Amino acid sequence: MQVPKKTGNSKLVKKLNKEEVLQQVVLHGQISRADISKQTQLSRPCVSALVDEMIQEGLLQEVGMGDSKGGRKPILLEYNYQAYAIAGAIFEGSTLDMAIADMKGEFLARYRKRLAQPANGETVIEDLAAGLDRLLRESGIPRERLLGMGVGLQGVTQRGSGTVSFSPSTGWMGSPIQQTIEARLGLPVIIDNDVNMMTLGEYVRGAGVGHTNVVYMYVGTGIGAGIILDGQFYRGSREAAGEIGFMMIGPVHNRPNGASGVFETHYSIPGIQEQAKGFLSDLQEGSSVIEELIRHAKHNPEAEKLLADVYRHWAYGMANIISILNPEILILSGEMVHVDGEGVKQIHEWLREWVPEVPNLEKASLGERAGLIGAVHSVLEAFPFTRLLDKE
Template identity: 80%
Template sequence: MRSSRKTGSSKLVKKWNKEEILQQVIQHGQISRADIAKQTQLSRPCVSALVEEMIQDGLLQEVGMGDSRGGRKPILLEYNYQAYAIVGAVFEGSALEMAVADLKGEFLARYRKRLAQPADGERVIEDLAAGLDRLLAESSLPRDRLLGIGVGLPGVTQRGSGTVSFAPSTGWMGSPIRQTIEERLEVPVIIDNDVNMMTLGESVRGVGVGYSNVVYIYVGTGIGSGIILDGQLYRGSRDAAGEIGYMLIGPVHSRRDGAYGVFETHYSVPGVKAQAKAFLSDLQEGSSIIETLIGQARQDNQEAARLLDDVYRHWAYAMANIVSVLNPELLILSGEMVHIDEKGVKQIREWLTEWVPVVPRMEKARLGEEAGLIGAVHSVLEAFPSTKLLDK
């Protein structure tokens, strides 16, 4: 229980009292005006007046009658999670994933678009704007009820300055992306690295729930990781933590400005496909290269078996390096890694047991393409907590 504050201007005290009321409603789920007064030690007339204002503003709603305690049944109040909406968006490789969600983070509508290749930064932002219009129309939401949009972007993303300092796939090098997107969409924007968004999603809704030290490893068009230490997403001194695609794993080459890292050049999805083309001429667009190699290996294709073993081994090298430095409780395997079969997972565990003294729990990601969207939505909820809605 928190006592009401007595100091400050009347306007500020009113806001503080509304915050206390809102927190009580969110905490209890459903609560009466009388119980709010008891919990906050505010007078019943004060609670009634402020609740009425918050109902008019759309933040609270009456949801029915509670149990009687000897008099009239009280009217119960509930937080209106549909008062505002949030949009999450994630760019990865050749696809844009978007979703609009309520203040609980529950999706109301989804949108997906294949992007032209090679990706063009300006075109990508126009695709984002078109996707937002589509989502708002589909969910019948006016733009002024949109709280903000969280955007997961490939490359080294500076949340503070709103820039992307290094993104080979889009050509964004030091560009003020957050400002550009905000001006185009006319809504507040939170940006972060796409894999960080996926990591956040798996941590709040997926296989990472309950773990404080987690490394999320993603293999797709590139290779990256998200790092959670002591319950906090770790970004490093210049927001470049987790860029494991630049590990010197695989044949080392002289990297030109704007090029991919050594590890992801050889062992990302495009890198593995490039190696597989030497003996597989009919790779299907959009199919899993790992599933294809597993299928071929089971049919005694020795080249496929050798490449599969090589990929697993090099992915395991990265895991061993990560484990040696960070000692996480959990490794989450995502992207193309979710297609590793039971035999492959067992082999990787055996290698790690041989190479490092402490092997963490290893799980495949549970949320799939939704992970990044959930993380993007959650990033906006963190930036705009419920009490901030009182300022709108």
């Protein structure tokens, strides 16, 4: 390991040394001052002075005694994961889901709200601001200890420019939405497509753990997919990769400007409900249309026919994805988690018939937490631990 030279700008040298110490603590979980000295090749007095300062700043904490190596038992140090916090938010259909988490990504407080419909950009941002104020009060986190927020939005988002190029539900068409949210909230914001945030959540904490080629397929008020290839998100040239709701699956129609694609129109939740309204007129808000179709299919031929049609068309979408991307695992999420064992078996049989290599089909394991976990993790990725030293 290269040790910073003790010449030049003493303030810079001190910062570099503190970065080395912090990296060792985060890397090892718990470590003694003596072992930090060995790993960094910094002198023990230097390490002790830096550690004492970082304890005072709230970044490190002493957590007990380690095993003796012949002398006194060493005092172990640990990063204080509660020193700072991160916020996450997901707009999913007509719902805003928000949370504040510590630096491990563990939720400290959570808030969920039904949004007024039809939504518009201004009211949505005000809902976001009000939700953040509530989370700060409930968690007791001072605003100045909040590092940033990850926000999952419906539509085609450009992370680099901070814009949303296509979002009919809010009217954000080419708007500099990241800048607008940052100005309103007074903190750094990372935006991404809502399904990408869900994909990231399942990739780091859920069904995608241990896989490097993952497709996450989501059916809700819309249809979309998140794509991870060789451990990296694939976003496409204009960050519109995964907009599978525009696949030509289902009866083709003329799409008015700003309308949904063919697949999404017919086989998202609203599309299925529209086809089922003749025999699912009593469908309660918040209930699963697939669970209701499965229940009605036992005694209603129309429901049985529609259920088979939905499964088959969802499988068409999966076959298209698999034949192009060849993922290790295809994660079924949103309304698809309600498909029963018989339905999953039928979809798998179709795929075996249609494509040469069928990936593992797994249901999402994190439920509605996936997007929030992804939103929080997006900030953790963008804000490395060593940058916390700049906060002091």
